[in-house]
Amino acid sequence: MSDTAPPKKSKSRLKKILILSLALIVLAGGAGGGILYATGGMMRHSGPAADPNVPQLVPRDGVSSYAVDAARVEAARGRIDPRLFQATYLPLENVFTSNLQAGDAFVQIGIGVSTYYDQRVIDNVQRHEMAIRSAILMTLAEQDPAQITTLRGKQALKIALRNAINNVLTNREGFGGIDEVYFTSFVTQ
Template sequence: MSETEATAATPKKKGGAMKWLLIGTGLIVLIGGGVGGGLYAANSGLIGGTGAQGAAAAADIPQLVPKSDEVRAVAKGEGGEEGDAGAGMPTPKGQGGDKYASTYYQLEKEFTSNLRESVHFVQVGVAISTPYDSRVIENIKTHELAVRSAILMALGETGEDDVFTADGKKKLQKRLVAAINGVLKEKEGFGGIGNVYFTNFIVQ
C-alpha cells in the first residue's frame, strides 16, 4: 500500500467512529427526553390520572360512603330527646348487610303513565338509594326534570306482565335504575343510583 492510500484510509476510520458516537449520543438524548417527558406528564396529571389534576378530578367524582360514616335515624324519647336505647349505646351490627351506607331520596310527585298496549295505567311513587355521597342526590335534584322524563318513558314501555307480579316489578325497578343512571351519566358523567323503591304502586 502506498503512502497516499494509507493517508486516504485514515480519515474514513475517524469519520466512521465519530458518526457512531453522534448516533449513540442522539439516542441517549431521545430516550432521556422521552422518559423525562413521560414523568412530567404523569406528575402533572396529563396521563395516568395521577398528580394534582388527577387527584382533583378523582375528588370531583362522588365517593362511596363507608357504613361507619352512615347517619342513622335515632329513636326520639319524650321532649324530642334521644331515647335511652340510643344513649351511649353502639349501633347493633349483625352478620352480612351492605358494606356501604345507603342514602335515600324520595321524588316528590308521583308518576302516572299508560301501560304499553293496555287500557290500564299505573301510578307509582318512586324513591332512590345511593351508596355514594350527597353529590348524587344533588345531581338528582339538579336534573329532576330530565330524570322524571326518563322514568315516565320507562313506565310507558312497561307491559301488564311487569306490574301484576313481584318479579315483573323487580324487573321494572332495574329498568328505572338504568334510566336514571343514564340521565345522570349524560348530564354529570356519573350515575351512582343503586336501587329504586316504590313508595306507592297503583294499577287501574
C-alpha cells in the same frame, strides 16, 4: 520453582458461594415482594388517586380502612357491599302516572332512590329532576300491564327505572350513582 497461582479449587469454590448468595438474595426479595402483594401491603400506594370530581363511596362508621379499600375495588366491578357503606335515601316528589304499553291500562307509582355515594349524587338527582321524571315516564310507558303485576315484573321494572335514572345522570354529570329504586306506592288499573 514456586507456584504462586492459587489452586483452581479455591476459585471455583468462591464462585459457587457468590452464585449461591446471589440466588438466596433474589429468592428472599421475591418472597418478600410476593408476601406484600398477597396481603395487600402494596395495594394502598398503587394505582391512580381517586378523582375528586367523582362521587365517592361513603363508609359506615367503624369499618376499617383496609376493608373499605378492598370493598372499593369490588365496587369498581359493580359489587357494592351494603354492610360496609352508608346508604342515603331520597324520595322523589309526587307520584308518576303513565299509560302502559297496551294503551287501556295505566300505572301510578311513587318511588324513592338510594345511593352509597356521597351527597353529590343526591344533588345531581335534584338538579336533573325534570329529565329524570321524563325518563321514568318513558320507561313506564314501555311496560306490559300483565308483566308488572307480578313480583318478577316489578323487580324488572325497578332495574329498568334505576338504569333510566343512571343514564340521565351519566349523560348530564358523567356519573350515575343510583344503586336502588324503591316503590313507595304502586297502583295499576
